[in-house]
Amino acid sequence: xxxxxxxxxxxxxxxxxxxxxxxxxxxxxxxxxxxxxxxxxxxxxxxxxxxxxxxxxxxxxxxxxxxxxxxxxxxxxxxxxxxxxxxxxxxxxxxxxxxxxxxxxxxxxxxxxxxxxxxxxxxxxxxxxxxxxxxxxxxxxxxxxxxxxxxxxxxxxxxxxxxxxxxxxxxxxxxxxxxxxxxxxxxxxxxxxxxxxxxxxxxxxxxxxxxxxxxxxxxxxxxxxxxxxxxxxxxxxxxxxxxxxxxxxxxxxxxxxxxxxxxxxxxxxxxxxxxxxxxxxxxxxxxxxxxxxxxxxxxxxx
Amino acid sequence: xxxxxxxxxxxxxxxxxxxxxxxxxxxxxxxxxxxxxxxxxxxxxxxxxxxxxxxxxxxxxxxxxxxxxxxxxxxxxxxxxxxxxxxxxxxxxxxxxxxxxxxxxxxxxxxxxxxxxxxxxxxxxxxxxxxxxxxxxxxxxxxxxxxxxxxxxxxxxxxxxxxxxxxxxxxxxxxxxxxxxxxxxxxxxxxxxxxxxxxxxxxxxxxxxxxxxxxxxxxxxxxxxxxxxxxxxxxxxxxxxxxxxxxxxxxxxxxxxxxxxxxxxxxxxxxxxxxxxxxxxxxxxxxxxxxxxxxxxxxxxxxxxxxxxxxxxxxxxxxxx
Numbered sequence: 001x002x003x004x005x006x007x008x009x010x011x012x013x014x015x016x017x018x019x020x021x022x023x024x025x026x027x028x029x030x031x032x033x034x035x036x037x038x039x040x041x042x043x044x045x046x047x048x049x050x051x052x053x054x055x056x057x058x059x060x061x062x063x064x065x066x067x068x069x070x071x072x073x074x075x076x077x078x079x080x081x082x083x084x085x086x087x088x089x090x091x092x093x094x095x096x097x098x099x100x101x102x103x104x105x106x107x108x109x110x111x112x113x114x115x116x117x118x119x120x121x122x123x124x125x126x127x128x129x130x131x132x133x134x135x136x137x138x139x140x141x142x143x144x145x146x147x148x149x150x151x152x153x154x155x156x157x158x159x160x161x162x163x164x165x166x167x168x169x170x171x172x173x174x175x176x177x178x179x180x181x182x183x184x185x186x187x188x189x190x191x192x193x194x195x196x197x198x199x200x201x202x203x204x205x206x207x208x209x210x211x212x213x214x215x216x217x218x219x220x221x222x223x224x225x226x227x228x229x230x231x232x233x234x235x236x237x238x239x240x241x242x243x244x245x246x247x248x249x250x251x252x253x254x255x256x257x258x259x260x261x262x263x264x265x266x267x268x269x270x271x272x273x274x275x276x277x278x279x280x281x282x283x284x285x286x287x288x289x290x291x292x293x294x295x296x297x298x299x300x301x302x
Numbered sequence: 303x304x305x306x307x308x309x310x311x312x313x314x315x316x317x318x319x320x321x322x323x324x325x326x327x328x329x330x331x332x333x334x335x336x337x338x339x340x341x342x343x344x345x346x347x348x349x350x351x352x353x354x355x356x357x358x359x360x361x362x363x364x365x366x367x368x369x370x371x372x373x374x375x376x377x378x379x380x381x382x383x384x385x386x387x388x389x390x391x392x393x394x395x396x397x398x399x400x401x402x403x404x405x406x407x408x409x410x411x412x413x414x415x416x417x418x419x420x421x422x423x424x425x426x427x428x429x430x431x432x433x434x435x436x437x438x439x440x441x442x443x444x445x446x447x448x449x450x451x452x453x454x455x456x457x458x459x460x461x462x463x464x465x466x467x468x469x470x471x472x473x474x475x476x477x478x479x480x481x482x483x484x485x486x487x488x489x490x491x492x493x494x495x496x497x498x499x500x501x502x503x504x505x506x507x508x509x510x511x512x513x514x515x516x517x518x519x520x521x522x523x524x525x526x527x528x529x530x531x532x533x534x535x536x537x538x539x540x541x542x543x544x545x546x547x548x549x550x551x552x553x554x555x556x557x558x559x560x561x562x563x564x565x566x567x568x569x570x571x572x573x574x575x576x577x578x579x580x581x582x583x584x585x586x587x588x589x590x591x592x593x594x595x596x597x598x599x600x601x602x603x604x605x606x607x608x609x610x611x612x613x614x615x616x617x618x619x620x621x622x623x
Contacts, residue, residue: 191407194367199421199470200394203387213411 036293042286049279053099061093064249073265083267085257094249095271101238101250102231102279105165109230110223112169117176118219122207124177125184135181138174146171147233151242159245164237168230179222183215217294224287228280235276251276305379306340307396307477307510308364313337313373315356315363319583331582333359335534336373338609341478344504346511348525348542350518350557354579356534357514361482364512365399366390378477395425398471402483404463408455414441414466415451421473440469443506444499461492465499472503480512485520497524518561522546530554533582533590536609540616550618553591589621597622 033040052059060081068088076083082091124134141149146168153167187193188211196206237243238252239259246253251272258268316330334356341347351357363370366382375383382393398421401407408417418437422428428436438448444465455463464484471479481500485493501524504511515521521528522542529539530553538551549555556573575594580586586593592602601621609619 191401191403192409194362194365195399195401195407195467195470196409196420197367198365198394198397198399199474200391200424201420202391202424209412210409214409 036289038285039289039293042282042284042289045278045282046286049099049103049275049282052096053103056093056096056100059096061096062090064089064093064097065247066090073261073268075265076267082271083265085254085268086261091254091268091271094254095251095275098249098251098254098272099275099279101161101244101248102234102276104161105168105234106227106231106279106283108165109168109172110227112165113172113176113226113230114219114223116169117173118180118215120173120177121180121215122184122211124181125188126203126207126211131181134177138177141170141174142178144171146229147236150233150237151240154237154242159243161244161248164234164243167237168233171233172226172230176219176222176226179218180215183218184211187211187214221287221291221294224283224290228283228287231276231280231283306342306376307378308341308512309374309376310337310339310360310364311374311376313360313363313375314371315359315368316371329583332534332585333582334363334370335582335585337529337531337534337536339529339536339539341510341512343477343510344508345527346504346513346525348521348528349512349514349531350516350521350528351531352516352557352579354582355531356582357516357531358482360531361399361480361512361514365397365480391424395474396477398474398476398479400464400467400471400479400481400484403487404460404467405455405487407467408463410455413452413454414446414458417455417466418469418473421470425474436473437469440473443472443503444469445495459492460488461495464488464492464496468496468499468503472507472509475507476509478510478512480514482514483516484513486515486517493520500524518558530557533579533585535590535619536617537591537620538618539609540618544613544616548616550612550616550623551591551620552595552597554618556596589619 066089068084071080071084071088072086074080074084074088080090080092082095085091085094120134120138124131144152149171150164150167153170154163157163157167193206193210196210201209234243234250235252235255238250239256241253241256243252244250246257254272255269258265258272262269313334314332314336315334316332319329319331337356337360339347339349349357349360359368362368364375366375366385370383373383374381377393377396380393382390382397385393412420415434415437418440419433422433422436434451438451441448441451446462446465446469450458450462455466458466464487468484484500485496488496497520500511503509511524513521513524525542527540528542528545529536530545530551531537532553538545538549538554540550545554546558549558552573556575559571559573573596575596577594580590580593586603588604589595589598589602589607592598595602599622605621607619607621609617612618612623
């Protein structure tokens, strides 16, 4: 006969190992990291890059444009941590200063493209007659590959970081507009929007209070991907000489200058490429993490 | 009856069907095809019919969430069907709504107090404290606690959410509340609570309900009069007792015979209708119901019956009654 263990004859009880390890509820910073590992890792890598960019002058760098023709293409060592390029410039300094350009372009494009795209998307989703006009225009813009469009726009102006930001933003915002329009179209059909109309709420207030907050989740996620893609596009533009002017070091033009020597002096290309890859990876990790965290359906068990 | 608070005359809504070149095919769904009804003060008019008969569309038309193709809507003696968005906004004080799904009719990003305060903020120049006090009073009226004021919608159960929706609809003390299937998303025990709440609030605030539903038991419980819709038209409109006791239209008869009776010895005389509801794009000629009507005659095919008074305050649209 099976007897229920009431605890009285505990001496006879065998100490069995627990069926599953006790659940430790982690709170605070570590709990947060455990719940959103990709956001944590993305933020960590990005903040390292950010520190490098902001404090570049104090991190053992020399003038990134100082030419020393007798010390050309030195391999990485004590004097040149990442080696020196064909003009004897310190690659470590150039890569670190190049971080500034990449992050600036990435973040600026993400902000500019999101804001422009958000406004166009809201108008398009809400004003019926404008929808056709705006969306056909966006379709037209999207039929041109973004990099070609950016190259074409750069060809019209002179190379500067500001122009690069504008060119890449123009190439990216149609995607945001289309995304926001889609979200607006689905949110505006929700009964709570009808209820707000029936409550006598004015259209601008409905957009501000009921529509906009519900588009921010997907928009933030999209913005991180735009940030990553803008960094790559900036590097491509600089690589083909259509982006940042050669006087300002950027990962793209460092790689472009090292291109001719990559078989014999691979470090010239290697270091900026590694930095670009890590930064883009970090931004993408952040975006993936945010997508999961902001999607209420995918809410993980706490 | 004194002047009705809501009067609808020959209301029509035809949706163009997409397809064809440039999105016009020349065909249209006749979702609402000429309905007329009145709603008196402190009255509940049940609007019943099966899915797709146009009852929800009728509610949305009356709320001016969509524009009617034809017809007139009078709210408290004022014609509101031709008003612009701006003009209509002023009239919305008197006309509020409770939707079916209490989950999607509350913005997930707002606190309960802000949801209920929204109509107040739109119409009344009140201070923060006054709004807070008004909302707290409304919470009490609908059976919610004051400590729930700052919660988000997802922290409430389905029944509580519907109470929130009702509090929002009551905030401006409207004349008419359009209830679009307000309880069909709730489970049965909660349905009863919400229905009784609506009845109590009607006694207290003197509001009229246009109660759209497909559940006949619920409609029988809450309504004073009932209108039955079939394929965009009202086929019968009568006092609740008369309609349930002596249905005049064959469609109403069939509908009522489908209601289960909680009596094992009851001999069901269920009228089984053949076929499906015809497409509202190409509704049958004459009486829309003639294709499924057990008593149809040749005249039903050619001539659409008008809604006429068959006995005192009992209207039916049938040639044979």
